[in-house]
Amino acid sequence: MISVRIADAAFDPYQALALxxxxxxxxxxxASFIGLVRNQNDDKPVATLSLSxxxxxxxxxxxxxxxxANNRWQIDRVLVxxxxxxxxxxxxxxxxxxxxxxxxxxxxxxxxxMDKLKTEAPFWKAEIAPDGARRWVDAREVDNERATRWxxxxx
Amino acid sequence: xxEPTIKILYFAWVQEQIGTDEEALTPxxxxxxxxxxxxxxKTQSDGHRNALSDVSRLRFAIDAxxxxxxxxxxxxxxxxxxxxxxxGMR
Numbered sequence: 001m002i003s004v005r006i007a008d009a010a011f012d013p014y015q016a017l018a019l020x021x022x023x024x025x026x027x028x029x030x031a032s033f034i035g036l037v038r039n040q041n042d043d044k045p046v047a048t049l050s051l052s053x054x055x056x057x058x059x060x061x062x063x064x065x066x067x068x069a070n071n072r073w074q075i076d077r078v079l080v081x082x083x084x085x086x087x088x089x090x091x092x093x094x095x096x097x098x099x100x101x102x103x104x105x106x107x108x109x110x111x112x113x114m115d116k117l118k119t120e121a122p123f124w125k126a127e128i129a130p131d132g133a134r135r136w137v138d139a140r141e142v143d144n145e146r147a148t149r150w151x152x153x154x155x
Numbered sequence: 156x157x158e159p160t161i162k163i164l165y166f167a168w169v170q171e172q173i174g175t176d177e178e179a180l181t182p183x184x185x186x187x188x189x190x191x192x193x194x195x196x197k198t199q200s201d202g203h204r205n206a207l208s209d210v211s212r213l214r215f216a217i218d219a220x221x222x223x224x225x226x227x228x229x230x231x232x233x234x235x236x237x238x239x240x241x242x243g244m245r
Contacts, residue, residue: 052167054164054166054219054235056233060219118241120221121240122235122240123240123241124166124167124241125241126167136167136168136238136241138239138241139238139239139240140241
């Protein structure tokens with residue numbers, strides 16, 4: 001089962017994980033990743049992170065990544081929750097969780113989904129400093145290089 | 156003959172520089188690709204010209220699928236222009 005959600009308000013990843021696990025005794029492993037807003041980036045303080053997206057494309061891309069992961073690995077369930085809008089340091093941005101019979105597939109699928117989310121989902125980050133200055137975050141080459149590890153999975 | 160109208164969407168700093176998040180435009184019939192469309196859009200206003208001046212800093216989608224400057228725009232209903240994506244978490 002695949003569940004993908006774009007959240008425009010704060011969500012509790014721990015509560016979401018508890019619900020994700022509850023009642024599914026077939027899965028021996030749940031791997032998860034929680035991304036949080038940091039209070040600084042490139043040595044500059046961050047007061048607010050503002051994440052915009054392309055709604056018609058975002059959900060489609062996230063579902064596509066989850067389906068690819070589900071086909072490639074032995075996964076019982078996939079959960080992706082991604083925030084958009086304004087967030088404060090410490091707020092969860094993203095939760096990815098994969099449930100599987102065993103840990104190897106759950107780990108691999110979770111890492112795959114995070115790499116794809118970072119490089120191929122239409123999200124854009126703007127950071128707002130404590131003085132109100134706003135700057136758009138540039139894409140990082142290292143993220144793109146990480147994501148090419150999965151090229152054989154995507155073929 | 157009426158040329159088709161295309162919905163053009165802008166995101167992130169492209170949207171800020173152009174000053175709108177979407178517009179419905181009717182490009183001339185001889186425009187065949189994204190690159191051609193961008194060159195034509197640059198003639199629309201100073202904001203368009205500034206935002207779209209460096210194609211290497213832009214990414215594109217046609218009907219919510221990633222596209223590149225060579226992609227044909229025939230039949231497109233919606234074309235999005237945006238910076239490279241920066242989602243997830245570091």
